Each structure stands twice: as structure tokens, then as C-alpha cells.
Amino acid sequence: MTDSPTPLSDVELVRRAQAGDTLAMASLLDRLAPYVGRICGAIALGSGADAAQETLIAVFRGLRGLAQPEAYRGWVRAIAVREAVRIARRTPTVPADLSRLPAKGDPQLAADVQDVLHRLSPEHRAILVLRDLEDLDEQTVAELLEVPKGTVKSRLARARASFRKAWTA
Amino acid sequence: MSDTPQWPVARLDEVGRLRALAAGVRGAAVTERIVAAPVADVWALLSDFEGSFGLIEPDMRRVRVLSRSSGPDGEHVELLARSRFGFRARLVGVHRPGWFWAQSRFLLIGMAAAEAADGRTRVALTGGIRVPGQAALVPFGVRRAARGALDRLDRRIGDTLGTR
Numbered sequence: 001m002t003d004s005p006t007p008l009s010d011v012e013l014v015r016r017a018q019a020g021d022t023l024a025m026a027s028l029l030d031r032l033a034p035y036v037g038r039i040c041g042a043i044a045l046g047s048g049a050d051a052a053q054e055t056l057i058a059v060f061r062g063l064r065g066l067a068q069p070e071a072y073r074g075w076v077r078a079i080a081v082r083e084a085v086r087i088a089r090r091t092p093t094v095p096a097d098l099s100r101l102p103a104k105g106d107p108q109l110a111a112d113v114q115d116v117l118h119r120l121s122p123e124h125r126a127i128l129v130l131r132d133l134e135d136l137d138e139q140t141v142a143e144l145l146e147v148p149k150g151t152v153k154s155r156l157a158r159a160r161a162s163f164r165k166a167w168t169a
Numbered sequence: 170m171s172d173t174p175q176w177p178v179a180r181l182d183e184v185g186r187l188r189a190l191a192a193g194v195r196g197a198a199v200t201e202r203i204v205a206a207p208v209a210d211v212w213a214l215l216s217d218f219e220g221s222f223g224l225i226e227p228d229m230r231r232v233r234v235l236s237r238s239s240g241p242d243g244e245h246v247e248l249l250a251r252s253r254f255g256f257r258a259r260l261v262g263v264h265r266p267g268w269f270w271a272q273s274r275f276l277l278i279g280m281a282a283a284e285a286a287d288g289r290t291r292v293a294l295t296g297g298i299r300v301p302g303q304a305a306l307v308p309f310g311v312r313r314a315a316r317g318a319l320d321r322l323d324r325r326i327g328d329t330l331g332t333r
Contacts, residue, residue, distance in 0.1 A: 041179035048179025060193030
């Protein structure tokens with residue numbers, strides 16, 4: 001049973017879920033949904049809910065076969081990024097002019113940032129999410145997205161510099 | 170203004186969550202329908218465990234609430250269900266508005282409801298006879314049972330709205 005006085009760790013929940021306890025699966029879903037929602041929302045934008053659902057379906061289908069429960073967060077993250085990019089590719093984007101981001105304090109900033117995100121490619125957004133939201137290093141990002149480290153560096157540099165400039169200027 | 174970008178966050182509704190969770194249960198099927206009533210009315214019927222719940226869910230004869238307690242994820246409930254065929258099941262689960270998931274050794278029940286764009290309600294059901302102790306269902310008649318339950322829900326919604 002999963003309603004013991006002390007909350008179970010994520011890893012213990014994964015183990016119980018793998019053993020067939022569907023209440024542990026439900027508890028794991030409660031914990032994973034916000035995390036998956038952040039990754040999928042930032043990459044897939046308006047299709048974020050679809051991406052989150054596809055991610056969680058893949059997670060629960062594959063959970064029994066996960067060999068290392070301790071590594072489940074990274075496994076979930078990889079699925080979320082893959083599904084979010086796949087679903088976001090269905091919606092074509094117009095390349096953004098990142099030099100025209102508004103300055104900090106501009107009341108239109110929030111709306112404009114949303115606009116910039118919409119005009120970045122899904123792969124670009126994935127790199128921003130993994131570096132700035134998930135705080136991963138470039139090597140890990142490159143491995144996750146299956147691209148050379150140099151590609152991550154070059155794709156990221158302009159977008160992130162412009163992005164951060166808008167908040168720190 | 171925050172110094173960090175406000176990233177968009179995706180939120181999965183309860184029906185989407187049910188589909189995700191059911192994907193981890195071998196043999197499970199999710200049956201979904203739009204019900205012509207507000208979500209609060211629909212959920213009031215589905216979560217009346219000692220009343221309409223037992224009349225809507227397949228093969229139930231009587232349901233008794235053994236315990237209820239609040240938890241961080243919702244209300245933790247323990248139900249004793251008796252089937253029309255004499256079987257008893259002690260279901261343990263979590264309930265909150267729009268969400269119910271419960272298991273016994275031999276039974277699994279999942280229900281979800283979310284508001285549709287037009288003010289009606291999306292309802293999704295899953296569950297059936299559980300392979301003992303496993304995240305798996307005996308894959309016979311699960312869709313037919315869920316359709317029957319949704320038909321009974323539709324009729325009760327009609328009765329409820331008709332008496333107002």
C-alpha cells in the first residue's frame with residue numbers, strides 16, 4: 001500500500017510499480033506529471049498536453065522493462081524531450097530574429113518571449129530547456145539529442161545569449 | 170518581473186492521466202464518452218460510492234465505505250464491494266474530484282472526468298478483473314463492461330436532470 005505515514009521515495013515507488021502495484025503507479029504519475037508538463041510545455045508549446053500524454057503513456061508502457069530504477073528521472077526526461085520534439089515538428093515554425101527581443105521591464109516582455117519561443121525550432125527549444133531549465137551540461141545535452149557537442153554549442157549560443165539578455169539587461 | 174523566463178507548462182487533464190496510467194496495465198482498455206451534463210453533476214454520481222457508483226459500475230450489488238482519510242494526493246478510501254455473483258472485493262484507492270483509481274487483489278477500477286470545451290463532460294473508464302497482484306487485467310469483455318457502465322451513467326444523468 002502506498003499511503004504509509006512517510007512518503008515513499010521515487011525509486012521505491014518505481015520498484016513497487018514494476019512489481020505490479022497500480023496504486024504505486026498512480027502515485028508515480030502524480031509526481032511525474034508536473035515534471036513532464038514543464039519539459040513538454042516548453043518544447044511543444046500549444047501541443048504540450050498531447051506531448052505530455054504521449055510521454056506518460058510511453059513511460060508507463062516501458063516502466064516494467066526499466067533496468068535501473070535509480071536512473072528513472074533521466075529516462076523519463078529523454079522520453080519527454082523525444083516526444084515533445086516529435087509532436088512539435090508537426091507545427092511549422094518561422095525562424096526567430098533573436099536580436100529583436102524586448103528589454104527587461106518592457107510590459108510586452110512575457111508575450112514577446114512566448115512569441116520568440118513559438119518561432120524557435122523544436123530542437124532549439126529542446127536545447128534551451130535542457131540547458132536552462134534542466135541545467136544539464138552540453139555533453140549530456142548532445143548525448144540526449146544524439147547530435148555532436150559542437151552542434152549543441154552553436155545552436156545554443158545565440159539563442160541563450162539573447163534570451164538571457166532580455167532578463168538581465 | 171522575474172529574472173528568469175516563465176516557461177510554458179503543459180497540464181494533462183484527468184482523462185489524459187487515466188489513459189497514461191492504463192497504458193501501464195496489460196489488457197486494460199479506456200472507454201471514453203461525452204456526457205451532456207456539467208462535470209460536478211457527473212462526478213457527484215460517479216463518486217457516490219455507497220449509492221450510484223455501485224449501480225453504474227459493472228456487476229456490483231452493494232458497496233460499503235470502510236474508511237476514508239485525507240492524503241496529499243486526495244482522499245484515500247477503502248471500499249468493500251459485493252458482486253452480483255457473490256464475490257467480495259476490498260478495494261483500496263485514491264479519490265479526488267474527477268479522479269478515482271482503486272485496486273483489490275482481483276479487481277481494478279479507474280474513473281476520470283474532465284470538463285469539455287462546450288461545458289459538457291468527458292468521462293473515461295477503465296478496469297476489470299485483475300490478474301492477482303499484477304498490473305494486468307484478464308482481457309475479456311473490458312470494453313463491453315465499460316460501455317455498459319457509461320450507458321447506466323447516461324441514464325442516471327438523464328433521470329437526475331429530468332427531476333430538477
